[in-house]
Amino acid sequence: SAVISQKPSRDICQRGTSLTIQCQVDSQVTMMFWYRQQPGQSLTLIATANQGSEATYESGFVIDKFPISRPNLTFSTLTVSNMSPEDSSIYLCSVTKGLAGGPDTQYFGPGTRLTVL
């Protein structure tokens, strides 16, 4: 398993500003992911954070809006840029150790609750 922490746990931001969310894992992991959970909804994958290269974004998400960094095997950041009230969501980090040929069990952080006014 893996223990994941996220900072901040919650924030209230003004529209037009940006917020960077940090994800720290207690051990080295293969893959790191960022999800969004809009109010009352299920989770949607934003992107896969790749170490040493650009993140891989899912349909509907772009780098200019959600830049992602992953400088090493235990840390990643997600920035929500030029925020609008529609960006109010919970943002979650998840990781997997990705054992070859095995189940890709993911472990999730506690989430960052973002409110944009």
Added chain:
Amino acid sequence: DAKTTQPNSMESNEEEPVHLPCNHSTISGTDYIHWYRQLPSQGPEYVIHGLTSNVNNRMASLAIAEDRKSSTLILHRATLRDAAVYYCILTTSGTYKYIFGTGTRLKVLA
């Protein structure tokens, strides 16, 4: 990506067993079946996973149909702390991508 279908909500009485169903008729031979639950104001928590055989762990049991087109998560004695949204997810080894459905919201009655 293979999809799953779950009932939107279920209720159970405390101390009774709960059977949460999941249909995945388009499952492929290499897809694992994962179950997660999301307690209020928390990130999803891993519950159990399986491939072909039934599985047991300290949290729950997973019963997989012989044709693998459906599965059932079994909580042997529901407690109030088991009230959560339960997600059934198919994963293919090496693709790493999780597609979350709407899940089943379990309500446990005291």
